[in-house]
Amino acid sequence: MTSDFGAVRENLFSASHGAIADWTAFPWHRDRTNRIQAHKVHSSQAIAIDVFGTLKMSTDRDRIFDAIAERAGVAPGGPWAITLEWTDTNRLLGEPRPTQVDALAVGSKSALVIECKFTEPGGQCSQTTALSSGERQCNGSYADQINPRNGVRAHCALTGKGIRYWEYIPEVFKLDPGADHTPCPFKGDAYQWMRNAVLAAAIGKHRNLEAVAIAAFADHPGFPTAQKVKRGLVDPGYTGRAAVTPISYQQIIAIARQVGIDEELWNRLSAWVDHKIAKAASVHSRKSAIQLREAPGF
Structure with a gap:
């Protein structure tokens, strides 16, 4: 050490x-x-x-x-x-x-x-990563869907887990939380910057x-x-x-x-x-x- x-x-x-x-x-x-x-x-x-x-x-x-x-x-x-x-x-x-x-x-x-x-890029959301079963907790869009891991229905798999990003996103990013967004506005490394903005x-x-x-x-x-x-x-x-x-x-x-x-x-x-x-x-x-x-x- x-x-x-x-x-x-x-x-x-x-x-x-x-x-x-x-x-x-x-x-x-x-x-x-x-x-x-x-x-x-x-x-x-x-x-x-x-x-x-x-x-x-x-x-x-x-x-x-x-x-x-x-x-x-x-x-x-x-x-x-x-x-x-x-x-x-x-x-x-x-x-x-x-x-x-x-x-x-x-x-x-x-x-x-x-x-x-x-030298590194921003971090990405893990919810679209395939599980061991081959299923994904999110289909890559902000849209009504069911998370196959926990059975919770939500537009965002993270919202379904009680994570509050979408409580702040509408004001910070001027997005309608009731509308579908395909693909998710925060795909790729935009995810990390969204997290910092809502924090x-x-x-x-x-x-x-x-x-x-x-x-x-x-x-x-x-x-x-x-x-x-x-x-x-x-x-x-x-x-x-x-x-x-x-x-x-x-x-x-x-x-x-x-x-x-x-x-x-x-x-x-x-x-x-x-x-x-x-x-x-x-x-x-x-x-x-x-x-x-x-x-x-x-």
Whole structure:
């Protein structure tokens, strides 16, 4: 374990280290062998800590989050409190396992629900995955159907399990919950961004704050989320305004340079992040090439 933490520290920007109060208790992302993954150059958790851990510890924190809030269309106003790997212990969405987001920033007027991506795409809904029986709990549409696993009739298999996404979706995405939608508006990785958007709405209601979801991503042409941002994280036809505001790590650091005072810190963080993105892009490119060569019919 000690050797794990040594490798992790080397892969984290030094100014972010203080954001982790207890390195043993921190909810590190782990692989199937329980090994901490933040030592890897392409670790999404590591680059999130690089940036948001540094912001958390910086004396420029309030100025920077005020600027990010304004960019996302919610009210600025500190002091801002930043929690890395925040867990919804209130289970505001009724999920059986509490939602965990990469960072939550809470000011005096607004909250920012921050999901971070590096070289990976967004997560997808599991309800359309085939069961061992070959059946699927959802047919891929938002339409009246019966879940073969539990026998519950609902438009959404998750609603049938008591999960409250569709209590917030109508307002956030301007969708009629009584109408059929074929295919589901949140197929593919739009599902994860929907979850973050409705979680933000739930937090805003619970805390009486303005709230919005932020997609923090590494902007590189070879990375899936960066590509998705250019097409739209969620179909803009489903919402009156952007339900999720994408801001790249590079843009966040540019904001820090513009409004912050500690120019030397942000220049160092910029160089660190740029170097990490370049290294991760090289690894990602090699893996993609290997997968292509091994694909059937190549």
